[in-house]
Amino acid sequence: MSAPWSKPLDIDRLADGRTDVDFAVPLAELPKLRAQFASVAGSVDGRVRFEREVGVPVAELKMSGIARLTCQRCLDAMDVVVDRTVRVGMIKAEADVGRVPEDLEPMLAPEGRISVGQLVEEELLLALPIVPLHDDSAACGVASSPPSADEQEPLTTQKPFERLNELLKRK
């Protein structure tokens, strides 16, 4: 796989050069997303701006696009809109986490290298629902039966004290 977004980048060099990197990433090619979701397709594109803040290399990641996942209720496809900007402070070892300014998300970049694909992947793992479900019951294939049947059930259940009274009367 030799797509530009999959190449590990030297973050110190990019931060010092205040470099912008444009990208377009097909989500089906991100291994952690594939492991997390039953199916994943769609793509995001955007730009990473590298810079340095109090000595820490920072990536400002802007991405937008559509993630196509599988609804875990009806098993039909569902699209999740991705539109996200985050600022990530990159560290070479977990011990350096205290160096990352508080308004930044810390991210590990072993040996000072990370690919745009890894940045996008980590952010999507945070942004996307762990269990994808259609928000809208009209869009969800399973919700074709009237939802009232289930929802009314709690109203018809007896209150515990009334039942207790009945039991006492029987004695």
Ligand SMILES: [Zn+2]
């Ligand atoms: Zn659904």
